[in-house]
Each structure stands twice: as C-alpha cells, then as structure tokens.
Amino acid sequence: xxxxxFVILGAITAVTLVAAAVATFxxxxxxxxxxxxxxxxxxxxxxxxxxxxxITYRTATDxxxxxxxxxxxxxxxxxNYPVNAGNIRSAVxxxxxxxxxxxxxxxxxxxxxxxxxxxTPEARxxxxxxxxxxxxxxxxxxxxxxxxxxxxxxLGGTYLRVPGERRSWLARGNVALPPSAxxxxxxxxxxxxxxxxxxLQIYEGGQLVLNTEKVTDENGVQRYVLTPADDKxxxxxxxxxxxxxxxxxxxxxxxxxxxxxxxxxxxxxMVFKTFDGMTLQxxxxxxxxxxxxxxxxxxxxxxxxxxxxxxxxxxxxGWVFQMPGYKLQAFxxxxxxxxxxxxxxxGTMPGLGGAPQLPAGAMPGTGRVLPPGAIVPGQGAQPLPGxxxxxx
Numbered sequence: 001x002x003x004x005x006f007v008i009l010g011a012i013t014a015v016t017l018v019a020a021a022v023a024t025f026x027x028x029x030x031x032x033x034x035x036x037x038x039x040x041x042x043x044x045x046x047x048x049x050x051x052x053x054x055i056t057y058r059t060a061t062d063x064x065x066x067x068x069x070x071x072x073x074x075x076x077x078x079x080n081y082p083v084n085a086g087n088i089r090s091a092v093x094x095x096x097x098x099x100x101x102x103x104x105x106x107x108x109x110x111x112x113x114x115x116x117x118x119x120t121p122e123a124r125x126x127x128x129x130x131x132x133x134x135x136x137x138x139x140x141x142x143x144x145x146x147x148x149x150x151x152x153x154x155l156g157g158t159y160l161r162v163p164g165e166r167r168s169w170l171a172r173g174n175v176a177l178p179p180s181a182x183x184x185x186x187x188x189x190x191x192x193x194x195x196x197x198x199x200l201q202i203y204e205g206g207q208l209v210l211n212t213e214k215v216t217d218e219n220g221v222q223r224y225v226l227t228p229a230d231d232k233x234x235x236x237x238x239x240x241x242x243x244x245x246x247x248x249x250x251x252x253x254x255x256x257x258x259x260x261x262x263x264x265x266x267x268x269x270m271v272f273k274t275f276d277g278m279t280l281q282x283x284x285x286x287x288x289x290x291x292x293x294x295x296x297x298x299x300x301x302x303x304x305x306x307x308x309x310x311x312x313x314x315x316x317x318g319w320v321f322q323m324p325g326y327k328l329q330a331f332x333x334x335x336x337x338x339x340x341x342x343x344x345x346x347g348t349m350p351g352l353g354g355a356p357q358l359p360a361g362a363m364p365g366t367g368r369v370l371p372p373g374a375i376v377p378g379q380g381a382q383p384l385p386g387x388x389x390x391x392x
Contacts (some may be wrong), residue, residue, distance in 0.1 A: 026148045041098040041160070041171050042139035045130060049096045053133040055088065060123045060124070064180035068133075073096035079217055081319065082256050084186045087178055089352055090209055094175040095128060095139050097155075104159060106166040114159035115144035143175050144168070151201065184253070189315045190250040190295070192274060192308075197244045200224065202335065206266035209335050212240055233339045240338055246330035247272060247280065252321035254290075261285065261292045261320045270331070275305030280312065284323075291323045291331060 017038040039048045053068040074080030105113060111117040115124040129140040142161045149169055150157025158175060178184050196257040201335070203208040212224040214234050221271050224240040226233060236299050267283040274280075281296040295316040299309040323331060 012099050014369075028328040031127060036102055037100045038172075039100050040096075041100045041169070042095060042141070044136070045092070045096045045138040048132050048136070048320060049092055051132040051134075052092045052130050052138065055091065056127075056129045056132040057177070057181060057184070058119045058127040059083075059125075060119065060121050064181035064184055066184055078185070079257050081185055082315075083184050087184050091128065091175065091177060092130060092279055094173065095130065095141060097173045098141075098158070098160070098175070100169055100261050101157065102170040104168040106147055106164070106168065106171055111161065111168065114161075114168055116142050116159055116161035118142070118163070127161075128175070128177070146174060181225075185255070186315065189252055189321065190247050190280070190312055192247040192272065192278075192280065194244050194248060195222065196274045196276065197247075198275045199227075200240060200244055201271040202243075202338075203266070203269040203271070204335070205323040209242075210338055229370070230339075232341070232342055234342045234344070236338055236340050239333060243270070243330050243333050243338065244272065246270070246282075250327065251324060253324045254322035256292075256320050256322075258294060258318045258320055259388050261287060261294075263294065274305050274308075276305035276308070277311045278305030280309075281330075291328060292320045293323055293331070294320045 001365045036093065045052075055066040057064045057066070066073055066088065067076055067080070068074075069080065072245070073083040073085055075083050090338045108117070112124075117123050119125065119127050125142045125144045127142045130138045140163050142163055144159035144161070147157035147159060150170070150172070153170055153172065156174040158171050158173060159168060160171055177343050197214065199213045201208060201212070211227050213227045215225050216222050223237045224235045226235050227309070250346075263283055263285050263298050267285050269284075270280075270282045272280045276299075278297060278299040283291050283296075284291060285293075295312065297316075299306040299313045303309075
C-alpha cells in the first residue's frame with residue numbers, strides 16, 4: 001500500500017468514525033423519543049450570505065452596529081472606522097453553517113442554564129443579527145454556551161435561540177466572535193519592532209529636547225547615543241529603548257475622528273525613523289485623564305519602508321486614538337530619565353583596566369546590591385549579618 005493510500009484510508013476512517021459517532025448520538029436521542037433535525041438553522045442566510053450588509057452585535061456589556069458602505073465595513077458608533085473584514089466573513093460563515101439538530105427547552109426559567117436568555121446586564125449569551133443589502137433579515141440568534149455532548153463532532157455543538165421565539169435549540173457548529181465590541185475593528189494600528197528604529201527624537205513646546213540615533217558598538221550591540229554628541233550628557237540606552245517600544249504592537253483603546261480632540265499648537269511629539277527609510281511622527285495630548293495621539297507617516301517612494309508607511313497611513317490618517325494604559329509609560333517617559341551625566345555606568349567586573357569598582361555585594365553589569373548570602377561572581381557569597389567569613 002502506497003503512502004497516498006494510507007492518507008486516503010486515514011481520511012475515510014476519520015469520516016467513518018465521526019459519522020458513526022453522529023449516528024450513535026442520533027440513535028440515542030431517537031431511543032429517548034426526541035425529534036431530531038438536520039437542516040440549516042438560517043436558510044435565508046445560507047442563500048444570501050454574500051448579500052450581508054449590516055450586522056448588530058449585543059452582549060450584557062457591549063453592543064456594535066457594523067455596516068457595509070462603498071465596499072468597506074465600518075463601525076457606526078465610531079464614525080464608520082474600518083472593521084476587520086476577516087471578522088465579518090468568519091461570523092457570517094459560522095452563523096450560516098449552523099444546523100438545527102435538537103429542540104431544547106421552551107421554558108424561560110431554563111434559558112439561563114443554556115445561556116440563551118434575552119440580552120440583559122446579567123446575560124451570558126451573545127446576540128447577532130444579520131441583514132441583507134435590501135434590508136431583509138437573514139438571521140437573528142442568541143448564541144449560548146457550547147454543548148459538552150457534541151464533543152465527538154469536529155464542528156461541535158452550540159445552544160441557541162432565535163430572539164422572540166420560546167423554543168431553544170442545540171445546533172451543530174460553533175460561532176467564534178470577537179471578545180468585545182471594539183475587537184470587531186483592527187485594533188493594532190502600528191507595529192515597528194525595536195531593531196528597525198534608527199533614530200528617535202522628542203519635541204516639547206516646539207523645541208527638540210532629545211535627538212538620538214542607534215549605533216553598533218565594538219561588541220555588535222546596538223545602542224542609542226545622543227546626536228550630536230554632548231560633552232556632558234549621554235543617552236540612557238535602556239530608557240530610550242523603552243520609549244521606542246511604544247510603537248511595537250500598538251493597539252488602540254478607542255478611536256475618534258481627527259477633529260474630535262483638540263491638540264495644542266506645539267504638542268509633545270515623538271519622531272521615529274527606521275533603517276528602511278520610514279518616518280513616523282506621533283503627537284500626543286491628554287484630555288479628561290486619557291491620552292490621545294495622532295499619526296503622520298512618510299517615506300520616499302523608492303524606500304524599502306514605503307509600503308509600511310502606506311499601511312500605517314491607511315489605518316490612522318484622519319483619526320485620533322486613545323492609548324492603552326500599558327503603553328503610557330513609554331509615551332510619557334520624562335526627558336530627565338532619558339539622559340545621564342557622561343561616564344555614568346552601572347558597574348563592570350572589578351579590576352579590569354581601571355574600570356569602576358562595584359560596591360560590595362553588587363551584581364556585575366547591573367550595579368544592583370544583592371541580599372546577604374547571595375553569590376556574586378568574583379566576590380563569593382555575601383556575609384550574613386553577625387557571621388564572619390572564614391579566611392581560606
């Protein structure tokens with residue numbers, strides 16, 4: 001038997017096992033005098049899935065309306081900010097694929113156990129409604145919890161109920177939806193890995209207050225240095241790199257049209273330049289305890305970074321974004337923490353060509369003093385209080 005035969009046989013075996021499991025499931029239900037079905041839950045959606053043009057989404061804490069306009073899906077509550085088309089396709093396809101299998105409770109007192117109760121502040125289900133371009137209702141469903149009795153089926157099973165109907169159902173299939181209403185949008189708007197950044201500048205009040213570039217030292221390590229070099233100060237490499245992390249996997253918390261937030265004439269501004277020729281400018285302002293930013297990006301037409309600049313511009317141009325809390329330190333790092341007196345060092349191994357000596361108990365390369373009993377290279381164990389170290 002050749003390898004291809006093994007593959008075909010394996011596929012046939014897998015299908016046979018699933019079919020047998022389904023048959024066993026159905027037989028057990030028939031034996032229990034339960035009427036079973038195997039038909040599309042929403043035949044109109046199956047027939048017109050490509051005509052979907054409006055989706056509403058509701059949970060106990062969230063809601064969203066998503067509308068197709070001029071070929072682009074937008075989030076209406078966010079002035080039609082673009083929605084991730086992949087999320088739309090997945091949701092419509094998953095709801096269309098649901099197949100009515102077994103009738104369940106029609107008692108509202110039992111809805112909660114299936115998570116198919118009407119959407120209220122205590123509800124656990126998710127309601128999705130899909131309309132066609134001409135306004136026809138294609139599907140409306142409260143998606144409840146997954147069924148543990150359908151674990152044998154690769155498609156799984158889901159409890160659901162059509163809003164306004166008493167009967168709930170066990171359907172074959174699962175519907176994976178974004179975890180929150182905002183996640184229907186593409187929330188990652190910028191991603192520039194740290195090693196790609198060649199220069200970082202910061203302006204305050206219209207004045208350039210920090211100008212750094214990345215160089216490679218004799219050990220092949222990339223470090224930020226001040227440019228032009230300063231007689232008294234040097235860049236704090238680790239701190240500047242932390243600021244540069246602001247544009248790594250940057251997701252927004254909220255989004256508004258560009259004119260919804262007023263920026264001062266000379267806001268705090270960060271300018272990042274990349275080795276591939278892109279320049280990314282970020283202006284920031286705080287309003288009502290939230291930090292909002294706007295982006296401007298550019299690149300020479302023949303620069304390697306031109307495509308990256310185009311993608312960032314497409315996601316950000318004409319909009320302002322609220323930054324998430326975990327990025328605030330990178331955006332707000334004080335200038336005083338980004339430079340230090342020239343010659344400042346965290347310490348090196350003692351006795352190397354007049355290099356600064358470490359304080360007793362300090363870990364080489366960090367300057368951090370370790371607790372008593374800890375082992376320090378070159379110094380041995382640190383003495384415990386009240387215990388004298390024996391001399392060899």
